[in-house]
Amino acid sequence: MLNISYMMLVILLVLSLVILLFFNEYVYRPLRRIIAAAEQYALGNMHYRIPVEREDELGYLSASLGYMAETIARSEDDQKKFIANVSHDFRSPLTSIRGFLTAMLDGTIPAEMHEKYLQIVLNETDRLTKLTNSLLTLNNLNTRGMLLQKSTFDINECLRNVAASFEQVCRSRDIRFRLVLSGSVLYTEADREKIQQVIYNLVDNAVKFCPTGGALGLTIREAQKKIYVSVSNDGPTIPPEELPLVFDRFHKLDKSRSENRDGWGLGLYIVKTIVCSHGENISVTSRDGRTEFTFTMPLVI
Secondary structure, eight states: HHHHHHHHHHHHHHHHHHHHHIIIIIHHHHHHHHHHHHHHHHHTTTTTOOOOOOOOHHHHHHHHHHHHHHHHHHHHHHHHHHHHHHHHHHHHHHHHHHHHHHHHHEEEESSGGGHHHHHHHHHHHHHHHHHHHHHHHHHHHHHHHHOOOOEEEEHHHHHHHHHHHHHHHHHHTTEEEEEEEESSOOOOOOOEEEHHHHHHHHHHHHHHHHHHTTTTEEEEETTTEEEEEEEEEESSSTTTTTGTTTTTTOOOOOGGSSSSOOOOOOOOHHHHHHHHHTTTOOOEEEEEEEEEEEEEEEOOO
């Protein structure tokens, strides 16, 4: 009996040792690695990678923490990019305004030329206003979501108003602006102010990338109880790998493709957010030197 007891004790000790080694290898050590990663994330090192690759609960926890860190790292990168864009895009017009005003005050620019340069200063202030409005719109989207005040209105009138806003800049750059409406009136139910902002941002983006002497189109059509609004422009083709990214926040296409290098990469992000908040869709195609954005709206008969 004593021999049997001793053997059972030895077997229990061996089993306990095996269980302890198994626990240490498959539970304790992975937990220590996850804790070490959490400490690194707490210190701000969001690029630390957890060396735990398993298909169980610990592996899921490790992957979740890694995904969280990547998301925070991307957010920090976006924030840095945003601050750099804000600094650059505000500094440029402010430097221009200060330079022209200083030159007019010290007599470098003669009095008979003041009107010309004051117009340039006015254009720079308009540019600052547009950038500030984009920033305020982004802040509203991030803090309180998209609040819609829907009503029934004539979307053709919105297109006419936006086309009139860009008449001067298109004429100055010899851009052919083609406006195609569907009937005299076409009613939809949406937030009128925000839909007009969508159309304005799309046309502004088209003008930005349309070369001097090119063509720009703003068209509207109806099909299957839907309204389709399209904005197209001549210009370099967007590479296929960039098409899925054009609506991302802070994403800016290659600056060498645009004659106008202003903006923070917010216009199309705001456009998609507004359209999606209405439960509608927006798409983009680009081929053979022609880019077209199309979004849908409900048709009210």
